[in-house]
Amino acid sequence: MGDDLKTTALNDLHVGLGAKMVPFAGYSMPVQYPAGVLKEHQHTRASAGLFDVSHMGQVILRGPDVALALESLVPVSVAGLAENRQRYGFFTNDQGGIEDDLMIANRGDHLFVVVNAACKDADLAHMKSHLEPTGVSVEMIEGRALLALQGPKSEEALAKLNPAVSDMRFMDVATLTLVGVDCWVSRSGYTGEDGYEISVPEEAAQELAKALLEDELVLPIGLGARDSLRLEAGLCLYGHDIDTDTTPVAAKLQWAIQKVRRAEGERAGGFPGAETILSELQDGATQARVGLRPEGRAPMREGVALFAESEGGEAIGRVTSGGFGPTVGGPVAMGYVPSDKSEPGTVLYGELRGKRQPVQVAALPFVKPGFKR
DSSP states (O other): OOTTOBOOTTHHHHHHTTOEEEEETTEEEEEEOTTOHHHHHHHHHHSEEEEEOTTSEEEEEESTTHHHHHHTTOSSOSTTOOTTBEEEEEEEOTTSOEEEEEEEEEOSSSEEEEEOGGGHHHHHHHHHHHHGGGTOEEEEOOSEEEEEEESTTHHHHHHTTOGGGGGOOTTBEEEEEETTEEEEEESOOSSSSSEEEEEEEHHHHHHHHHHHHTSTTEEEOOHHHHHHHHHHTTOOOBTTTBOTTOOTTTTTOGGGSOGGGSTTSTTOOOSTTHHHHHHHHHHOOSEEEEEEEESSSOOOOTTOEEESSSSSSOOOEEEEEEEEETTTTEEEEEEEEEGGGOSTTOEEEEEETTEEEEEEEEOSOSSOOOOOO
16 A cells, blocks of 8 residues: 555554555545445445545535525525535536535534545635635634445434434434534435434544444445445446536536526526536536446446447447446446437447447436435
């Protein structure tokens, strides 16, 4: 493992649990534990899995009109977000592409924002340069770990440490005491299952993780199963399914753009790339992110070219994420195709090792979500 890799507060715990560690977004992270990716995936779908997501960036924004200030960088309604509620959003660029996706929570006197690990330095600079001149302070939080407890039995496991978690519904946020320390808890996650994300002071992170892992409902889960879970849930991975060249409409993320920020809305536009995004919301995008079900057992992974015909012609699209879906029981993928080829049931062809194999456009998500509404 390279010396320049950062480690999380749970590094010793991962190693002690026999995790296979790999470099990811500048950190040494567990890709799997001795149970293996398949078992970890299935356990999360059936019970509860504990993920270390401490590599992600935790940011606090404070200041007068902080919600409206942040709306200048994202096309979602921040000012309309109720206190102790959270929503999904994304930074856009002047061309309408996505710079990063993020979670935004309204904590009353401040906003709490969680950004992706690989983008956090750029995101911090982006927020500082645009928001600090308006009087908003932008602070990257150091000294806190971030854990995700995911799966249908997450509530049962976490309620043993604090029964108040049972009162939370999907996308609620609260400050709750766990293992004797104040934790910032949201009922959310990125697996398609019910669950929680927990920001905990680093000095208590191991104690909290161990307390959860002592419960037979909970297994430690690595990046391998995190990827297969989010893929089955039809959730985008930044840098793969969405990037600076992908618009929210092409990515099928227009559900995250509230009416108030759209054309005719009372706070329409005012974010980078608004002209492109608002016109695509009205007229559609030329490309569309779709679910894909390859025929047979061979997965179609990122980079596989997609064709309209079994022979000849140019590639019309490509796979951006793909692998085996343990819950689905076969290969699943996501990718981009022309909008007129995006209808579920459309048969396309993916090129594997020089041969074209049929792949069918499928509705997303592949697995029905289990959120507690």
